[in-house]
Amino acid sequence: MRKFGLVLLSFTLFISLARAQQKHTLDKIAAVVGGSIILQSDIELKYATYLAQGNPANPAVKCQIAQSFVTQKLLAAQAIIDSIDVKDDEVDADIDRRMRGMIGRAGSQDRLEQFLGRSVIQYKDEIRPDIKEELIAQKMQQKITSDVNTTPEDIKKFFNTIPKDSLPTFNKTVEVGEIQFNPKLNETEKAYFRAKAQDLLDRVKKGEDMGALARLYSQDPGSSLQGGDMGFADRSTYVKEFTAWAFRLKAGELSPVFETEYGFHFLQVLERRGEQVHVRHILIIPTVTDASLQRAKAKADSVYDFLTKNNKISFSNAAAYYSDNKDTKYNGGMMLNASDVETRTTYIPTDKLDPQVALVVDTMKVGSMSKPLLFTDAAGKKTYKILYLKSSTNAHKANLVDDYPKIKEYATNDKINRKVSEWFQKRRKQTFIKIDPEYQQCTNMKGWASPVDESMVTTTPAEVKP
Structure with a gap:
């Protein structure tokens, strides 16, 4: 079973912010990179995610987000030239991982779909191109830095460049x-808790509402308030005993009481969709x-x-x-x-x-x-x-004797960052980049816009309408 720590408030904040910004912000083109565009709504949505994670409001973060989008577009464009791609199953796996996190925060797939205003399947189709581009960009950056090697002499040289009064403590x-x-617990001690779960299962079989019983008696903090509803999930989501029953039963069927490392459960399958199953359950946790x-x-x-x-x-x-x-x-x-x-x-x-x-x-x-x-x-x-x-x-x-592994990590990261920075310096001079005036004011975006005529752009994007 999943470890649930329901963060519904932050998830709701994420959706609310996203919707508010979509409603009140007039969409525009924030940047053009070659033949690709970056929309203001793309930046706003990522900023909403930043806020929903509990971070303080900070307009400067939008500058960082804008730069990350521009660099991703540059990497993805080079990846096409270098024939770098990602397999469909890699993209699917990454999307499924993200969706499991979102469903977990929402509490169930139905709640997530309510927040998104569309089905999970529709949403996955919408984000798939962006996720694929992101993964391709990551692979491209790995290729750029694949030959980076940090020697003992590099580490010593890096350490000696740090002013003595600036050495970290x-x-x-x-x-x-x-x-x-x-x-x-031994079997005798377990019997009491197994019997509690069995009593609840018997009540469900006699016609009592399982959702109501879950709200009253289930000890799973992540699903009890939702009537035991755990939403849709695949086989990798749960521990093996839970998975075995969840994927063995047909829609509407109840499992017997079974034990996992979390305690005693019984579950009901509500719906099956391919390799995903929608279940609800009741958990009784034994007391030490x-x-x-x-x-x-x-x-x-x-x-x-x-x-x-x-x-x-x-x-x-x-x-x-x-x-x-x-x-x-x-x-x-x-x-x-x-x-x-x-x-x-x-x-x-x-x-x-x-x-x-x-x-x-x-x-x-x-x-x-x-x-x-x-x-x-x-x-x-x-x-x-x-x-x-x-x-x-x-x-x-900090010193080289006690902190060699840490300093090696710093030196390696510094070498990687310089290699990537050099690549971007060269690449952005060869690519048409247009930055909206709002983001030209960002310190980290200064010098990124091409000092050339817009006619150099390969594809002129149509005006974006609200």
Whole structure:
């Protein structure tokens, strides 16, 4: 099942802003790049998305958006020359990923379609050309920078160009491993919660309204307010047990009560559309018992004793074998820096650590393990953990010895940015670019417009009407 955190308010804001701007803004051509046009409404819609994500109003962002559209058009035009394309299934996969996010924020596909004022199928058809162009532009940029190679000499040279008084200060960073022990209910303890779900299923079968029961009793925060309605989704959306029942049943059929990692469910298929299914469900989440917590602690104590008395097994191997945390057990138990998901680094600033973990790690020596401790996450879930401090670096001014990986990343990004910038400088001199006066005032757009007559444009776009 999906982890739902319904953000309906921000999604509604996104749609409201988009509609308001479509209604009140007289559409115009914001820029022309070769034979392609960029509309004001394109920029406004992307700015609405920016606001809907909780960002503060900032007109300068529109300048950045305008520039991103111009650069995308330039890259896409070069991609045609270089025969760079994306496969239809790549485009479809990206669109489906975006749509799952939008449906999740809206709460259901019906709600999304209501906000959009069109069916999801229609909307996907409308955005498909833009998404394809965006993916092609990304591939083109990757080709431009594919030969970028950062040598140790490049890294040293880049570091030496930074004025000493401008060197960044890095916070204390640590590498922390964990072996997590989740409390697990035995079959006797589970029986009570399974029976609650079965009782609700029996009531539905006797004619009670499933939507009403879901609003009253379902413990899925993302769908209960919608009567358990989860909208349309494909097979990749749910955990395997949920998927198995959702795609096995016919429209109108009810599943029996079944168990997933989230608890006990039963679902009803409302509609099927090709490889997507529309379901509603009711979830009962089992409550951790004192006895299950004690069993988790006993197992954690046992593993800790084994590790401290046996030097033949490494912490990483023990984590892979014993840990219940799927996010870290296959990474040698090492936590990843959640604020830097792209690099998947294990170096975590202490201010980015879970405060409970940071408090424990602060008392540990490098290479040591903590005794099993009880932790409670933001949702109130309790687990026992053994922590391992692999490394620790105090707050300091950047240097090549302690921060080589970070400086290498900065140096590589700088080299990539310069390569891309050089390409754009050359390309934009060879392409007719017209910028609306509103965006010629943007600092980042100065010098982009062609100092030539408009007759150079390959295709003169028709006037855009509101």
